[in-house]
Amino acid sequence: MNSKKDTLLISLLAVFIGILLGVVILIASGHSPMILFNALLRGTFGINLTMGTGLNLRYLGEFIVFSMPIILTGLSVGFAYRTGLFNIGAEGQVMVGGMASVVVAIMVPLPGVLHVIACVAAGALAGALWGFIPGLLKSKFNVHEVVVCIMLNYTGMYFSNWVVRALPGSTESKTAMIPASASLNSDFLSGLTGNSRLNWGILIVIASVLLYWFIIEKTSFGYSLRATGFNKEGARYAGLKVDRNIITSMMISGAFAGLAGTIVALGVFNQGRTLAAFENYGFDGIAVGLVGACNAIGIVLAGLLFGMLKVAQPIMQIAGVPKQIGEIISSSIVLFVAMQYGIKIIIGRIAKRRLEKKEGSVSQ
Amino acid sequence: MNLLYEMFPMALGIATPIIITALGGLFSERSGVVNIALEGIMLVGAFVGATVSVLTADALGALTPWVSILAGMVAGCLYSWIHAYASIALKADQTISGTALNMLSTGLTIYLCQLIFKGQRTPTFTENFTRISIPVLKDIPVIGKLFFSDLYPTFYIALFLVLVTWFVVFKTKFGLHLRSCGEYPQASASMGIKVEKMRYIGVLTSGALGGLSGGIMVLTTNIQFSVLAIHGVGFIAMACLIFGKWKPFGCLAAGVFFGFSQTLSKYSGFIPGLKSLPSEFFYCIPYILTIIALILFARKSVGPKASGEIYDSGKR
Numbered sequence: 248m249n250s251k252k253d254t255l256l257i258s259l260l261a262v263f264i265g266i267l268l269g270v271v272i273l274i275a276s277g278h279s280p281m282i283l284f285n286a287l288l289r290g291t292f293g294i295n296l297t298m299g300t301g302l303n304l305r306y307l308g309e310f311i312v313f314s315m316p317i318i319l320t321g322l323s324v325g326f327a328y329r330t331g332l333f334n335i336g337a338e339g340q341v342m343v344g345g346m347a348s349v350v351v352a353i354m355v356p357l358p359g360v361l362h363v364i365a366c367v368a369a370g371a372l373a374g375a376l377w378g379f380i381p382g383l384l385k386s387k388f389n390v391h392e393v394v395v396c397i398m399l400n401y402t403g404m405y406f407s408n409w410v411v412r413a414l415p416g417s418t419e420s421k422t423a424m425i426p427a428s429a430s431l432n433s434d435f436l437s438g439l440t441g442n443s444r445l446n447w448g449i450l451i452v453i454a455s456v457l458l459y460w461f462i463i464e465k466t467s468f469g470y471s472l473r474a475t476g477f478n479k480e481g482a483r484y485a486g487l488k489v490d491r492n493i494i495t496s497m498m499i500s501g502a503f504a505g506l507a508g509t510i511v512a513l514g515v516f517n518q519g520r521t522l523a524a525f526e527n528y529g530f531d532g533i534a535v536g537l538v539g540a541c542n543a544i545g546i547v548l549a550g551l552l553f554g555m556l557k558v559a560q561p562i563m564q565i566a567g568v569p570k571q572i573g574e575i576i577s578s579s580i581v582l583f584v585a586m587q588y589g590i591k592i593i594i595g596r597i598a599k600r601r602l603e604k605k606e607g608s609v610s611q
Numbered sequence: 612m613n614l615l616y617e618m619f620p621m622a623l624g625i626a627t628p629i630i631i632t633a634l635g636g637l638f639s640e641r642s643g644v645v646n647i648a649l650e651g652i653m654l655v656g657a658f659v660g661a662t663v664s665v666l667t668a669d670a671l672g673a674l675t676p677w678v679s680i681l682a683g684m685v686a687g688c689l690y691s692w693i694h695a696y697a698s699i700a701l702k703a704d705q706t707i708s709g710t711a712l713n714m715l716s717t718g719l720t721i722y723l724c725q726l727i728f729k730g731q732r733t734p735t736f737t738e739n740f741t742r743i744s745i746p747v748l749k750d751i752p753v754i755g756k757l758f759f760s761d762l763y764p765t766f767y768i769a770l771f772l773v774l775v776t777w778f779v780v781f782k783t784k785f786g787l788h789l790r791s792c793g794e795y796p797q798a799s800a801s802m803g804i805k806v807e808k809m810r811y812i813g814v815l816t817s818g819a820l821g822g823l824s825g826g827i828m829v830l831t832t833n834i835q836f837s838v839l840a841i842h843g844v845g846f847i848a849m850a851c852l853i854f855g856k857w858k859p860f861g862c863l864a865a866g867v868f869f870g871f872s873q874t875l876s877k878y879s880g881f882i883p884g885l886k887s888l889p890s891e892f893f894y895c896i897p898y899i900l901t902i903i904a905l906i907l908f909a910r911k912s913v914g915p916k917a918s919g920e921i922y923d924s925g926k927r
Contacts, residue, residue: 400846574715
């Protein structure tokens with residue numbers, strides 16, 4: 248069995264076909280595909296080939312800022328997927344997480360660094376709670392988590408909007424600015440990267456990635472989660488607490504997503520906002536988690552890849568290419584990853600045919 | 612009572628696309644394929660409907676909206692073919708394939724919109740659906756004012772489609788075959804039913820209905836197409852399908868009810884007792900009720916049993 252190698256191959260193949268599709272669309276609509284590659288390079292590092300400008304750390308910082316939340320939602324989706332659950336609810340968990348962290352930031356005055364710790368904890372907890380609901384319903388009533396998650400996404404958005412509006416000092420669209428003690432802003436990190444919005448959220452992301460890797464790969468709890476995902480009935484027969492695993496897994500998954508909302512609220516905007524529509528952090532997380540094959544390192548790499556596509560978008564728009572090409576590429580990558588079973592069969596068939604041909608020519 | 616007369620046409624207008632899309636979901640799920648992509652399919656239908664409307668308004672005049680929704684229907688059907696091919700022929704995970712199509716729909720439509728119209732939105736429509744009142748019937752006391760005056764003609768399309776769906780899915784041999792594929796595909800196959808073909812028909816029908824409804828939605832509730840044209844109605848339709856217990860008349864009732872809950876959010880200020888509730892509460896109703904319904908249905912087998920399962924002809 249070389250399934251690990253296969254998964255890596257599928258992911259790389261999907262990314263390749265996705266970018267190829269983007270290039271084909273660009274050519275078909277009369278644009279030079281070089282615009283795409285130039286924008287990717289410029290958005291990530293600030294390097295502009297046509298103008299000849301070199302590395303710009305500010306671009307690098309902004310690129311990391313864009314990648315951070317989708318790495319966290321990628322961890323969220325990946326963690327649930329390892330237990331055989333599809334967390335399409337990361338979107339809602341992001342929103343309640345961000346909302347809860349802002350509520351603590353504004354309503355609970357705490358001294359010094361305690362304040363920001365409490366805010367981050369509140370965000371993770373709110374996300375975990377939002378993940379607990381589908382987990383509970385799945386284990387107790389066998390209700391499919393996907394449908395519950397979709398319903399909770401919208402419930403989460405409206406609920407968060409209502410709370411954000413009800414906070415003291417809020418306008419129709421946003422809360423007051425949070426106190427500096429609750430902010431994740433970092434003069435140090437910002438100064439290091441040419442005044443980008445890079446913030447202490449990066450520590451939360453790094454800690455989450457390490458935690459994810461540790462739980463999944465190194466603990467017996469992670470092993471029992473993976474066993475549950477691999478074969479639920481088998482795991483039950485082996486004496487594992489499948490129901491409890493489902494709930495815990497959804498809660499941890501929700502906590503990762505809640506943290507994504509937290510670092511966006513406390514690190515980038517420094518206030519709570521009401522939303523008219525989803526910001527797609529959760530859906531991007533599905534892309535990141537699946538392309539990263541639900542593996543800690545894979546998720547980081549996939550998060551950076553999708554972050555690159557994000558920062559390239561405005562640059563392409565300025566160059567006269569509709570920026571939605573980035574969305575087309577990332578969603579087609581997901582589609583190709585989804586088709587992996589079929590692709591594997593097709594690859595297998597081709598290999599078999601080749602083998603038959605070889606055997607045929609030998610026997611002749 | 613006057614307030615009710617005012618609210619009814621609005622609620623039924625909101626309900627129309629919900630009902631039609633839910634019927635689409637019914638075809639797909641009854642054949643055994645979960646279609647999460649309904650939202651994206653609606654967006655594609657809305658974009659193509661809006662584009663055709665803007666481009667042909669001068670030539671077609673009053674016929675424009677009708678041609679446009681038909682174009683949306685064709686576009687939705689074609690778009691859903693991707694979902695069908697991925698999830699039936701390539702045995703992709705239906706949820707992931709649907710999610711990918713939802714993500715693709717926003718990118719694709721706005722990209723094309725920028726190519727065609729040089730902007731993120733289409734120009735405003737000149738030919739729109741207009742509200743009509745049915746002569747004679749509108750003079751019936753109470754009922755006439757509720758169901759036959761000041762309505763978009765598209766609501767009657769929804770009613771008609773409910774009847775057609777009920778007849779096709781529950782009264783014909785084809786419908787029996789379709790439903791069997793969503794309950795126990797291996798048994799259907801042993802009876803000589805082509806499971807994959809039936810599932811293709813289910814998904815493509817859902818695409819056609821979703822596209823039609825997207826076109827209807829943008830041409831009745833909006834003045835132009837933008838990325839927010841559908842704003843979650845495809846997912847409300849999924850809720851509607853569940854709340855309506857995967858049955859056509861259930862979808863009709865649930866759709867009208869959900870339409871009302873959305874309307875109430877705008878009128879709650881005028882109704883004593885509801886004044887103190889925030890408008891978000893009414894927007895949440897469909898979603899919260901659907902979760903409750905799922906819990907209540909859990910012990911009974913209400914939905915199609917094999918819906919969402921990849922068809923494996925070798926499984927027992």
